[in-house]
Each structure stands twice: as structure tokens, then as C-alpha cells.
Amino acid sequence: MTKHIAILTSGGDAPGMNACIRAIVIAADRLGYQISGYLRGYNGLLDDQRITLTCERMHNLLQQGGTILHSARCKAFTTEQGLKKAADNLTKSNVDTLFVIGGDGSFRGAHALGQIWEGQIIGLPGTIDNDVAGTDATIGYYTAIETAVSSIDKVRDTADAFDRVFMVEVMGRHAGFLALSAALASASDYVILPERFSNEADTLTQICTQIQQRQAKRGPVSYVIVLAENVWPGGINDLCVRLASQSNMEVKPVILGHVQRGGSPVSQDRLLAVQLGTYAVTLVETSTSGVMVGTYEDKAVTVPLPQTWEDAKPLPDDAVTTMMTLMNERYR
Ligand SMILES: Nc1ncnc2c1ncn2[C@@H]1O[C@H](COP(=O)(O)OP(=O)(O)O)[C@@H](O)[C@H]1O
Numbered sequence: 617m618t619k620h621i622a623i624l625t626s627g628g629d630a631p632g633m634n635a636c637i638r639a640i641v642i643a644a645d646r647l648g649y650q651i652s653g654y655l656r657g658y659n660g661l662l663d664d665q666r667i668t669l670t671c672e673r674m675h676n677l678l679q680q681g682g683t684i685l686h687s688a689r690c691k692a693f694t695t696e697q698g699l700k701k702a703a704d705n706l707t708k709s710n711v712d713t714l715f716v717i718g719g720d721g722s723f724r725g726a727h728a729l730g731q732i733w734e735g736q737i738i739g740l741p742g743t744i745d746n747d748v749a750g751t752d753a754t755i756g757y758y759t760a761i762e763t764a765v766s767s768i769d770k771v772r773d774t775a776d777a778f779d780r781v782f783m784v785e786v787m788g789r790h791a792g793f794l795a796l797s798a799a800l801a802s803a804s805d806y807v808i809l810p811e812r813f814s815n816e817a818d819t820l821t822q823i824c825t826q827i828q829q830r831q832a833k834r835g836p837v838s839y840v841i842v843l844a845e846n847v848w849p850g851g852i853n854d855l856c857v858r859l860a861s862q863s864n865m866e867v868k869p870v871i872l873g874h875v876q877r878g879g880s881p882v883s884q885d886r887l888l889a890v891q892l893g894t895y896a897v898t899l900v901e902t903s904t905s906g907v908m909v910g911t912y913e914d915k916a917v918t919v920p921l922p923q924t925w926e927d928a929k930p931l932p933d934d935a936v937t938t939m940m941t942l943m944n945e946r947y948r
Pocket residue numbers: 626627628658688689690691693694695718719720721722723724725726728742743
């Protein structure tokens with residue numbers, strides 16, 4: 617019998633989700649599968665809001681940001697009742713395989729659903745935060761780095777012109793991958809990361825020391841600091857006020873916000889999306905279920921869903937060393 621596969625995108629949208637949908641649809645169509653797309657993440661599963669996905673619809677889709685299936689967060693799905701409704705709807709629609717493109721929260725949901733629904737569940741990592749263990753990178757992460765870098769480059773122009781301090785807040789929820797990569801690639805001067813944050817007083821003192829050392833060498837200087845969101849207890853404005861008072865310099869806040877989630881995916885995200893989407897479809901005829909597909913050293917792999925949030929995903933050692941040498945501990 618023809619397999620019926622369904623796809624949904626859940627949690628924060630990420631550039632490359634569409635490229636991943638396209639890869640799944642083309643690979644699945646080639647094998648003669650019926651293909652549905654649930655709308656607005658797990659909401660579509662609860663309301664049985666479903667569209668048919670065809671290869672024709674995939675034309676010119678790979679390069680588009682966002683997700684044609686729409687995405688959302690869905691509180692109702694996290695309840696026992698919600699999970700049961702979703703399982704019933706999948707069974708009623710004769711869905712054999714559900715592909716969930718999202719982050720670790722979406723995978724927790726997929727795992728919970730797998731406890732009560734007998735069909736096959738396969739996750740694909742899509743989030744700008746890269747905070748999913750078991751994969752080298754997540755779809756959308758590389759584009760978000762590019763977006764943040766191009767914005768920080770512009771901030772640097774004004775920082776230089778005015779010899780000013782700028783504080784740029786970058787997304788990442790509770791992970792520092794995006795902030796660290798954006799800071800390194802934009803030649804920022806300091807970066808505040810959740811993984812390396814000790815306390816407010818030490819951080820302020822270290823930044824002031826770095827600024828003063830640089831001023832001693834060069835005279836008036838600009839200084840660009842990247843702040844990962846959710847790290848500073850009082851938020852970016854509190855940090856700017858306190859740094860201004862301690863450094864005696866003007867400190868301006870810039871919150872990059874949701875611009876980091878949008879835009880056409882860069883090639884690295886496109887390549888990752890099509891690799892993972894195509895690989896995921898090869899699993900449909902197997903007994904593999906309750907896994908995420910990711911990459912390890914460029915090769916597609918499968919990882920049990922719980923590992924994607926239970927395992928630690930540390931910042932890369934080399935990037936941290938580079939960060940200390942070129943940024944946070946540059947002036948001694
Ligand atoms: N423990 C859980 N049980 C069931 N569903 C969950 C659970 N955690 C998250 N979800 C579902 O996954 C959705 C997306 O999760 P969220 O953390 O917001 O985004 P992401 O998948 O990008 O990390 C949530 O809105 C919710 O519907």
C-alpha cells in the first residue's frame with residue numbers, strides 16, 4: 617500500500633525549513649508516497665488542518681525564508697488530552713510517517729506523541745539557535761549568523777565614527793552558538809555568553825579593563841559588544857546604563873531581534889536542509905522511529921529524540937579559544 621507521510625514545522629521558524637520541505641516532498645513523490653502538510657505546527661495536528669503537498673508547489677521554494685506550512689508554539693499539544701487528539705487524528709488520516717521540523721521543544725513533543733501513537737516519527741533540526749544535541753548544525757543557524765554579522769558590520773560603522781560603545785543583543789534562547797559565531801565573524805570586541813557568564817560585577821570589570829587598555833594604546837576607540845539574549849539579569853538596558861557609568865563612555869543598545877529569523881537561506885543551510893530531508897525519506901520503509909536525523913562530520917546520522925535535549929552540546933573549544941584570544945582576553 618502507498619505510504620502516507622505528513623510534515624509539520626514547529627517552534628521558531630528558521631531559514632531553510634522550506635528547502636527541507638521541498639527535499640522531503642520530491643524524494644517522497646519519487647517513491648510514490650502520498651504527502652500531507654499540517655499547518656501551524658502541532659496546532660494543525662490538533663485541528664486536522666492539512667494540505668496536500670505536490671512537487672509543483674515546491675517550485676522556487678528552496679530559496680524562500682519562513683515556512684509555507686507556517687509555524688507556531690502550541691500549549692494544548694503539551695497536555696495528555698492534546699497528545700491523544702493528535703494521535704487520533706493521525707490514525708484517522710492513515711498517516712504512516714510524521715516528519716517534525718523544529719527545535720528541541722518540538723522534539724520533546726514528538727517524543728511524547730510517540731508514546732501513544734504507533735506510527736513512525738522522524739525529527740529534522742530546524743532552529744537558528746543550534747541548541748540541538750546530536751547534530752553538527754541545525755537548519756537556519758548559518759543564515760542567522762550571516763544576518764547578525766551584516767547588522768553588526770553596520771553598527772561598527774557608527775561605533776567607529778563616534779568612538780562609541782555599542783551593545784548588540786543576539787538571539788539564541790539559552791545557548792551561545794549564534795552570539796559566539798556572530799561576534800567572531802564580525803570582529804566584535806567582547807561577547808557575553810550564557811555558557812561562560814559568571815557574574816555581573818566581574819563581567820563589567822573585565823569589559824572596562826579591555827576598553828581602558830585599548831584606549832591606552834590607541835586613544836579614543838569604538839567598542840562593539842555582543843550580548844546573547846537572556847543572559848544579563850536586568851536585560852540589555854540595565855547593562856548599558858551600568859557599563860556607561862563604570863566606563864565613562866556612551867553605551868548604545870541594539871536588539872537585533874526577529875530579523876535574525878528571516879531571509880533567504882544561505883548555501884550552508886540549503887545544503888544541510890536538502891541532505892537531511894532526502895535522508896529522512898530513506899528511513900520511511902525501515903523500522904527506525906523516534907529519532908532525529910542530523911549530521912556528524914558531514915554524514916547524515918540518526919539520534920534518539922531524547923538525546924537531542926538530554927545530551928549537552930558544548931560550544932566548540934577552538935571557537936572559545938579564538939574568542940578569548942581575539943576578544944574577551946585580548947588586552948592583558
Ligand atoms: N514536553 C513537551 N511535551 C509536548 N509538547 C511539547 C513539549 N515541549 C514542547 N512541546 C511542543 O513543541 C512546541 C515547540 O517548542 P518550542 O520549545 O517553542 O520550540 P522549538 O521546537 O523551536 O524548540 C511547543 O509549543 C509545544 O507545542
